[in-house]
Amino acid sequence: MQKMLIEGGHKLNGNVRISGAKNSAVALLPAAILADSEVVLEGLPIISDVGILADLLEEIGGTVTWDGDRTVHIHPERMISMPLPNGKVKKLRASYYFMGAMLGKFKQSVIGLPGGCHLGPRPIDQHIKGFEALGAEVTNEQGAIYLRAKELVGARIYLDVVSVGATINIMLAAVKAKGTTIIENAAKEPEIIDVATLLTNMGAKIKGVGTDIIRIEGVSTLNGCRHTIIPDRIEAGTYAIAAAGAGREVIIDNVIPQHLESLLAKLREMDVTVEQSDEQLYIAPKKILKSVDIKTLVYPGFPTDLQQPFTSLLTQATGTAVVTDTIYSARTKHIDELRRMNAMIKTEGGSAIVTGPVQLEAARVKASDLRAGAALVIAGLMAKGVTEVTGLDHIDRGYEHMTDKLLKLGANVWREDLTSEEKTQLHNT
Numbered sequence: 001m002q003k004m005l006i007e008g009g010h011k012l013n014g015n016v017r018i019s020g021a022k023n024s025a026v027a028l029l030p031a032a033i034l035a036d037s038e039v040v041l042e043g044l045p046i047i048s049d050v051g052i053l054a055d056l057l058e059e060i061g062g063t064v065t066w067d068g069d070r071t072v073h074i075h076p077e078r079m080i081s082m083p084l085p086n087g088k089v090k091k092l093r094a095s096y097y098f099m100g101a102m103l104g105k106f107k108q109s110v111i112g113l114p115g116g117c118h119l120g121p122r123p124i125d126q127h128i129k130g131f132e133a134l135g136a137e138v139t140n141e142q143g144a145i146y147l148r149a150k151e152l153v154g155a156r157i158y159l160d161v162v163s164v165g166a167t168i169n170i171m172l173a174a175v176k177a178k179g180t181t182i183i184e185n186a187a188k189e190p191e192i193i194d195v196a197t198l199l200t201n202m203g204a205k206i207k208g209v210g211t212d213i214i215r216i217e218g219v220s221t222l223n224g225c226r227h228t229i230i231p232d233r234i235e236a237g238t239y240a241i242a243a244a245g246a247g248r249e250v251i252i253d254n255v256i257p258q259h260l261e262s263l264l265a266k267l268r269e270m271d272v273t274v275e276q277s278d279e280q281l282y283i284a285p286k287k288i289l290k291s292v293d294i295k296t297l298v299y300p301g302f303p304t305d306l307q308q309p310f311t312s313l314l315t316q317a318t319g320t321a322v323v324t325d326t327i328y329s330a331r332t333k334h335i336d337e338l339r340r341m342n343a344m345i346k347t348e349g350g351s352a353i354v355t356g357p358v359q360l361e362a363a364r365v366k367a368s369d370l371r372a373g374a375a376l377v378i379a380g381l382m383a384k385g386v387t388e389v390t391g392l393d394h395i396d397r398g399y400e401h402m403t404d405k406l407l408k409l410g411a412n413v414w415r416e417d418l419t420s421e422e423k424t425q426l427h428n429t
């Protein structure tokens, strides 16, 4: 177990390269189950979630070989509908994509209820509604979801809540179903388009991705293919926020700026200079940042995954900002930690009210989830003194080599092993 130490006050300057999208990767890997021959995924991020999903593909009989760190060759030919009620499947939320993929391929699956970040209730009722509409019988037996279908038949499915996970999971289950499936009120995130691109390359017939109505004509077989993942818009957004709060001139490489329009608009409102080209962003803050309110919404609205990092930035802005997360109202665990660093944040009626600018002070803080971790690292870059962040397992789930990338940008950041006393303290909190 380690902690990250960040000596604040060193301005970020230079280039950072963005990795493949975590939230695509975690769906693309299970999607490979649906193919009958080799699937090659290129540009995967080096994060622990990817490693766990690759292990799960092997647990069900697949052969997974790495060609370097980022390209994986998956042979699904020998996969079986092996039950995965416990173990690694519980470590991450995205293991729920094994439900849709295994149901689509084998007409049955048993998957333990997924883990992931604790952001308040994270139901999967819309996934289940979709599977049932396609003809599956779904039961919850001792914390594992059992899915069984004689056959899967296309259906019209209206999502009561716009959900990334449910949209992808229903696509996975429907691509080999008989007839036509229509997903109404579908989510439109770029990661969904990426998964649909992989499935289409495998031979699936999918129309309308990126709109709120997706139409799938079932096919009987899917072939292997080669696919390159999209860049991680949330990682890019995190570095853009860090640059706005603690940077001089930062260039972010390997990014699709259109995927970040809502964030870039907010940064411009704050008076940050933002320039964009095809695959690059240039971020340069002015001396004084203006406060702005944010409200998270489904894509293309402001992403919930950037709400916590953005809250750290707002502590440096002049005025009062209201932060409202309409997707995960309980995604607030970073707030107490930021307060320990001298941030002025009140919570009122489900929103956080951030007053700034304040000089953040270094403290010992704990990342309770992935994006809270990013928020605390950004706060550390802006703080006076050396901030210690624990809970790095969360950060490592979703950010590739964050310490190295920040070092390259000129930050003074390093990792140290926890002492046994610190381990005990952490365990007790």
Ligand code: EPU
Pocket (backbone or CB within 6 Å): 023, 026, 093, 094, 117, 121, 122, 123, 124, 125, 126, 127, 128, 161, 162, 163, 164, 165, 166, 187, 234, 304, 305, 326, 327, 328, 370, 371, 398
């Ligand atoms: N919801 C339901 N029922 C469902 C599914 C979702 O009520 O069956 C609700 C959720 O509780 C939430 C909203 O609908 O309030 C949206 O949830 P969604 O299903 O879109 O989230 P998800 O698929 O579980 C993905 C990302 C999250 C990201 C959200 C929102 C993955 C593996 N996770 O989660 O990413 O916050 O979409 O964009 O793709 C992260 O990367 O840090 C992260 C948590």
